[in-house]
Amino acid sequence: AALLAVTAGGALAEGETVGFSQIGSESGWRAAETTLTKQQAEERGIQLQFSDAQQKQENQIAAIRSFVAQGVDAILLAPVVATGWDSVLQEAKEAEIPVVLLDRQVDSSEDLYLTAVGSNLVHEGEVAGEWLAKEVGDKECRIVELQGTTGSSPAIDRKTGFENAIKDHPNLTIVRSQTGDFTRALGKEVMESFLQAENGGKDICALYAHNDDMAVGAIQAIKEAGLKPGSDILVVSIDAVPDIFKAMADGEANATVELTPNMAGPAFDALAAYWKDGTMPPKFIQTESKLYTQADDPAGEYERRKGLGY
Ligand code: GYE
Numbered sequence: 001a002a003l004l005a006v007t008a009g010g011a012l013a014e015g016e017t018v019g020f021s022q023i024g025s026e027s028g029w030r031a032a033e034t035t036l037t038k039q040q041a042e043e044r045g046i047q048l049q050f051s052d053a054q055q056k057q058e059n060q061i062a063a064i065r066s067f068v069a070q071g072v073d074a075i076l077l078a079p080v081v082a083t084g085w086d087s088v089l090q091e092a093k094e095a096e097i098p099v100v101l102l103d104r105q106v107d108s109s110e111d112l113y114l115t116a117v118g119s120n121l122v123h124e125g126e127v128a129g130e131w132l133a134k135e136v137g138d139k140e141c142r143i144v145e146l147q148g149t150t151g152s153s154p155a156i157d158r159k160t161g162f163e164n165a166i167k168d169h170p171n172l173t174i175v176r177s178q179t180g181d182f183t184r185a186l187g188k189e190v191m192e193s194f195l196q197a198e199n200g201g202k203d204i205c206a207l208y209a210h211n212d213d214m215a216v217g218a219i220q221a222i223k224e225a226g227l228k229p230g231s232d233i234l235v236v237s238i239d240a241v242p243d244i245f246k247a248m249a250d251g252e253a254n255a256t257v258e259l260t261p262n263m264a265g266p267a268f269d270a271l272a273a274y275w276k277d278g279t280m281p282p283k284f285i286q287t288e289s290k291l292y293t294q295a296d297d298p299a300g301e302y303e304r305r306k307g308l309g310y
Contacts, residue, residue, distance in 0.1 A: 015044065015045035015046050015047060016046050016047070016073040016074065016271075016275060017046070017047040017048075017049065017070075017072045017073050018041065018046050018047070018048055018049070018072060018073060018074045018075070018076060018268075018271070019048075019049045019051065019063065019064070019066075019067030019070070019072045019074075019075045019076070020037055020048055020049065020050050020051065020075075020076040020077075021051050021053060021060045021063040021064055021067070021075065021076070021077045021078065022034055022037075022050065022051065022052050022053065022078055023053055023055060023060075023078050023079075023080045023104075024052055024053055024054050024055040024080075025052070026055060026149070026181065026182045026183050026213070027182050027183065027184075027211055027212075027213040027239070027241070028212070028213055028239070028241040028242070028243060028310055029211065029212070029213070029239040029241050029259060029261055030182075031310070032241070032261035032308070032309040032310045033078070033102070033103065033261040033262075033263060033264075033309075034050075035261075035309040035310075036261050036262045036263075036264055036265075036309040037050075037076070037102075037263070037264035038050065039309070040262070040264040040265050040268055041264070041268070044268055044272070046268065049067065049070075049072065051063035051066075051067075053080065055080060055149070055181075056080070057079075057080050057081055057084060060077065060079065060080060061088045064077065064088045064091075064092060064099075065088065065091065067092075067097070068091055068092055068095045068097060071095070071097075072097060073097070073271075073275065074097060074098045074099070074100065074114075074271050074275075075092055075097055075098070075099045075100070076099075076100050076102055076264065076267060077099055077100070077101055077102065077113075078101070078102040078103050078104055078263075079101060079104050079105070079106050079153075080104070080149065080152060081149070081150075081151035081152050082104070082105060082106055082107045082151060082152065082153045082156065083106075083107050083151065085106045085107075085108045085112070086108050086109075086112065089106070089108055089112035089113060090112060092112075093111075093112055098113075098114035098271065098274060099112070099113040099114060100113065100114055100115055100116070100117065100267045100270065100271065101113055101115070101116035101117070101118070102116075102117055102118065102263040102264070102267060103117070103118045103119075103154075103259075103263050104118065104152055104153045104154060105118065105121070105153040105157075106153075110283050114270065114271075114274060114280075114281065115267075115270050115281040115282065115283055115284065115285055116283065116284050116285070117263045117264075117266045117267045117270075117285045117287065118263065118284070118285075118286070118287065119259050119260075119286065119287045119288070119289050120286055120289060121153060121154050121157035121158055121161070122157045122158075122160050122161040122164070123161060123289055124154075124157075124158055124161060124238050124257045124259070124289050125157060125158035125159060125160060125161020125162035125163075125164070125165070125238075126161040126162070126164055126165045127161075127165075127257045127289060127291050128158075128161070128162055128165070128208060128236045128237070128238060128255070128257055129161065129162040129163070129164065129165025129166045129208070130165045131236055131254075131255045131291060131293070132165075132166070132172065132206055132208065132234065132236050132255075133165060133166055133169045133172060135234060135254070135255075136171070136172065136205065136206070136234070138171060139171060139205070140171050140205070141171060141172045141173070141205035141206055142173060142175045142198070142203055142204055142205050142206075143166075143172060143173065143174045143175065143204075143205065143206045143207070143208055144174070144175060144176045144177070144191070144194045144198070144204050144206075144207050144208075145159070145162070145174050145176070145177035145178075145207075145208045145209075145210075146178065146179075146180040146187050146190060146191065146207065146208070146209040146210060146214040146215070146218060147159060147177060147178065147179045147180065147210050148179070148180075148181070148182045148210035148211060148214075149179065149181050149182050150179050150181075152182075154210060154211075155179065155210055158210045158238060159177075159210070162208055174208075175198070175203075175204075176194050176197065176198070178190050178193075178194075180209070180210075180214040180217070180218075182210065182211050182213060182214060183213060183214065183217070184213045184214065184216055184217035185217060186214070186217070187209060187213060187214030187215065187216070187217030187218045187221075188217030188218060188220050188221045189217075189221075190214075190218075191207070191217065191218035191221035191222065192221045192224075192225075195221060195222065195225045195227075200225060200226075200227075201222060201225045201227045201232070201233060202227075204233050205233065205234065206233060206234040206235070206236065207222075207229075207233055207234070207235050207236070207237075208236055208237070209235070209236075209237040209238075210237070210238060211237060211238055211239050212237045212238065212239040212240070212241045212243065212244035212256055213239070213241070213243075214237070215235050215236075215237035215244060215247075215253060215256075216243050216244065216247060216253075218235070219235060219247055219252050219253060223252075228251075228252075229247075229252040229253065230247070230248075230250075230251045230252040230253055230254055230294075231251065234254050235247070235252070235253040235254050235255075236253075236254055236255045236256070237253070237255075237256050237257075238256060238257045238259060239256060239257075239258070239259050240256045240257070240258035240259065240290075240292055240301075240305070241305070241310060242301075242302050242305045242306050242310050243302075244256045245292070245298040245299070245301040245302035245305065246298070246302045248292070248293070248294050248298035249294075249298040249299040249302060251294065254293060254294060255291060255292065255293045255294075256291075256292050257289050257290070257291055257292075258288070258289060258290045258291075258292060259287070259289065260287045260288070261308075261309055261310075262309070263287070266285045266287070267285075270285065
């Protein structure tokens with residue numbers, strides 16, 4: 001696994017080759033993860049084969065099969081949805097190619113991948129829900145929810161976590177919940193329909209969006225409906241991308257839960273140890289989830305984050 005090793009024949013051998021099956025570029029967070037994965041690979045002398053699946057599982061399965069056929073040294077997979085991976089993961093396993101999952105989980109058995117790097121997605125939803133419960137106190141609060149991609153582990157888990165956090169607060173109710181597919185465009189469109197259905201938005205107290213990009217789209221819709229996001233309608237979401245800090249600095253968003261886009265760093269560390277002497281990493285390498293509100297210098301956070309791969 002050395003970066004440049006002199007082979008028996010005296011030629012310079014390149015570093016390890018890693019195939020990366022990325023979901024697509026649905027969000028600012030996703031784009032940053034792609035940038036950082038490429039950067040991390042370059043710094044470590046890893047040859048990265050990048051494949052963009054344009055949100056389609058079938059494209060990811062085809063990419064993995066082609067990585068296996070090429071005989072890459074490892075595969076990184078950010079799985080768009082949670083189910084349907086057993087056969088292709090089995091094929092990688094039979095070819096003795098370690099697979100590391102990035103940021104989303106699969107329903108497959110643990111022995112089909114080396115490790116998974118990601119956050120505790122249920123906990124993220126809980127942090128968002130706890131923040132909102134505290135913020136609204138005893139008031140009645142009708143919540144609308146923008147879900148992530150249907151069938152993806154973050155959409156499932158962030159919903160569960162949020163519901164856990166509000167279940168003992170009968171004054172908080174989710175009145176509408178629909179997917180916005182983790183994109184700004186759909187976040188805006190679905191929010192428009194929520195606003196229309198809820199008395200022009202006057203009956204909505206808060207928006208919970210499974211990612212910041214959908215929240216940013218929804219904020220636009222709220223403004224166009226003549227209401228003030230951040231005060232007329234509270235906005236809480238997840239990721240901590242620069243644009244949500246800009247919205248927080250402007251008083252138009254209230255809170256976000258941070259998700260690091262640097263999943264590749266820990267993934268490559270685990271692979272390096274595995275390649276070196278077969279060291280088995282833990283099955284789950286958990287990244288941190290930290291809450292940010294308007295009190296946490298959002299203007300400064302915006303500036304600080306702009307250079308970090310976003
Ligand atoms: O929060 C969102 C995205 O898989 C956890 O995917 C990730 C999510 C992230 O596109 O913005």
